[in-house]
Amino acid sequence: MSEQGPELASLTVGDVVASRAIELDRATLVRYAGASGDFNPIHWDEGFATEVGLPGVIAHGMCTMGSVIGVVTDWVGDPGAIVRYGTRFTKPVPVPARGTAVVDVVATVGAVDPDAGTVRVDLTVTHEDVKVLGRAQAVVRLA
């Protein structure tokens, strides 16, 4: 469906296809809580978060996961082309009361499957140089 999107034949494993710095602040987390229905107070209540042993309010893992995939959507030009997407949540992203937490994402071609017409895009997602998502991979169908 992505007529002007990337072409499978032109991609090689290891190609960096996109990168972005994403800023998360407390308002982002409140907005995500409302949009997703995940109202766990560790994502908005500092006192609660510290009582359960966290360094402070942390981002929803799903907020980070949902935010970083945008680089792949924008690269391929068609959100419906992302047929699989999975990750492990390896480290929390603390979000300060003022200012932002910056999450860096780099998208690299991890595998090309000409028979299936798909490419696996591997996402390296870090906060302050620490990996926060593990094995974050999206399989994208290219026309």
Place this chain on the structure above:
Amino acid sequence: MANTQPDTAFAGREYPATEPYQVGREKIREFAAAVGAQHPAHHDIVAARGLGYPDLVAPPTFAVVIAQRAESQYVADPAAGIDFSRVVHADEKFEHHRPIVAGDELVTILHVDSVTQRASISMVTTRCEIFAAGTDGAAPGEHVATVTSSLVVRGEDS
């Protein structure tokens, strides 16, 4: 809550299909805005139709909204023994058999794939199979998505 651990007897359990979830345009726009997804197919019907879709396309992780509702049948059941203040999300996986679009009416069949314990750490894995709702109370139709989620539950002394 006394030293509860997830009840391993729930492994293999399958729940009946949920009530239909109606995917709304404004919900797709709201969710897309929350994750900073600016692609026009999430926001602009003309753009979505230009890509061949009948309506706005949901972002790749939107199905979590539907899946978490279904999962609550299990994780919020006191008999399951899951102390949510001790839960950490371990991993999440989406498989889209076709994109979710505004106007979809979707039902979910929740499976508890595994409940395992090692020392005082437990891991539970759930799988939500999301289908187009059958019309007039018929059986679920087209298979739309599979959402797999694993939670780690820390015991009292960990």
